[in-house]
Amino acid sequence: MILHSFFSSSAAYRVRIALHLKGLTVEYAAHHVRRGEQFTPDYLALNPQGLVPALETDSGTVLTQSLAIIEWLNDKYPTPPLLPSDVDQRAQVRAFAYAIACEIHPVQNLRVLRRLRKKEGLSAERVNLWAREVTEEGLDSCEKLATGSATRFLYTDAPSLADICLVPQLANARRWGSDIARWPRLASIDAACCALPAFIAAAPENQPDAE
Amino acid sequence: MILHSFFSSSAAYRVRIALHLKGLTVEYAAHHVRRGEQFTPDYLALNPQGLVPALETDSGTVLTQSLAIIEWLNDKYPTPPLLPSDVDQRAQVRAFAYAIACEIHPVQNLRVLRRLRKKEGLSAERVNLWAREVTEEGLDSCEKLATGSATRFLYTDAPSLADICLVPQLANARRWGSDIARWPRLASIDAACCALPAFIAAAPENQPDAE
Known part of the structure; x- marks a missing residue:
């Protein structure tokens, strides 16, 4: 999987924590948000919202929005759980x-x-x-x-x-x-x-x- | 259940749609947000965030944040589903x-x-x-x-x-x-x-x- 990230983005930071809690290793693709690198044509083709983070899964699906990515990680890799069962x-x-x-x-x-x-x-x-x-x-x-x-x-x-x-x-x-x-x-x-x-x-x- | 709502709150509107899609009938408690009625001591005791919507469940639990309420409704009353199974x-x-x-x-x-x-x-x-x-x-x-x-x-x-x-x-x-x-x-x-x-x-x- 490839994580599209920027070190100081707090939404990307959330996803990084979730990935590490799940023990998953991903490729790290940096996009300098303060320099506008999330608006390059290549990145917009990947995520038309022009936002980091995005997660490219092994099947090639591009997931966006940090909380949707974290819920997906929790659905796909249930251990350890990031939500209570109750x-x-x-x-x-x-x-x-x-x-x-x-x-x-x-x-x-x-x-x-x-x-x-x-x-x-x-x-x-x-x-x-x-x-x-x-x-x-x-x-x-x-x-x-x-x-x-x-x-x-x-x-x-x-x-x-x-x-x-x-x-x-x-x-x-x-x-x-x-x-x-x-x-x-x-x-x-x-x-x-x-x-x-x-x-x-x-x-x-x-x-x-x-x- | 009691829904704490304001007619023109779009977050409350989301929860109302979900309740109706699930076929659930609830008591409606109105709080006039433009007049600040969400900041009365009684309401703050219920939801310290001072926001509508809030949903009081039959067990007396107070749920807040529209999307958390909708996920809860979907967990508790799975039919019809509001999220795909895939x-x-x-x-x-x-x-x-x-x-x-x-x-x-x-x-x-x-x-x-x-x-x-x-x-x-x-x-x-x-x-x-x-x-x-x-x-x-x-x-x-x-x-x-x-x-x-x-x-x-x-x-x-x-x-x-x-x-x-x-x-x-x-x-x-x-x-x-x-x-x-x-x-x-x-x-x-x-x-x-x-x-x-x-x-x-x-x-x-x-x-x-x-x-």
Whole structure:
């Protein structure tokens, strides 16, 4: 399989964690998103959305959207599971993942920040404040969601889809200047995750295209 | 079950479609999002994210995040299926759903538009243009994703999670002033969906709190 990735893309980071948790080795194809390499004709032929990540499977199918890729990996390679077997718990894990992937991440991604800067004329300082504040408000909600659970990871005793979404978003929060100690439960889960080989191997700084 | 909803919330609209497709009847609890009723202490105790929809199940569990609720409904009430049984096709349907729920919807929701207007001081006209343009760019991608499939609905011959996400987003596109004829495949799927009783029953104008 070939993973189309960019070291600092947090959506690609999610998929890298899932691949490492599943113990799968893939070829790594780097596309420099800040230089627009995801818009080359070759890449657009592969993924017309012009987004990383994309996963080319051994049968030649191209999968897109990080969460769809991770669900596919979990369907195809069930061990270790990234979702609980209990239906209610599975909904809880997915809800947390979506609270990040549908509420926080899209509002602070490169495309939106560029639009704010170039099209709406906001200063670099205001754009950074936008990214920091929307991330902090979203993570405040996530901390409330996660409090009360006594498991080793967010909702389970082994990392799930929820943890996979959390760690890259906290990395972004740090990048925008937030102190993650603001979210004690999230910070402790982050520390537990970041000690695991799969999360270390998936980290931006450990990718072949890291700068 | 009790559905916490607001007639014009497109995330709640998705869940309403899924409930009707599954033939499930629920109690309807309206929360006027534009008046901030999702931030009352009672509602925050139920869903600390302060978002609709939420689904209270018969066992008293509160499910949040529209896509997590729909996956739960599909897990709990498998017939009719809202996802294909083939793993690759399931990934394709989810990718389309996320291309809307993680790329378009969050960038044009009320919270972001309010922030642009009140905090960043954009004019009402520029805010509307923001909503229209981010929606159009996103749906341009979706049209590319959906072209090539010859099924009656987006990827299947009965409505799936992809169609459930499409119809409310096209309703928003119309609201921002877009002509949906710009996306021929999406527009034809929309017409097929909107002729079905489940989609009609779920439409904003047919809810008890419609204005």
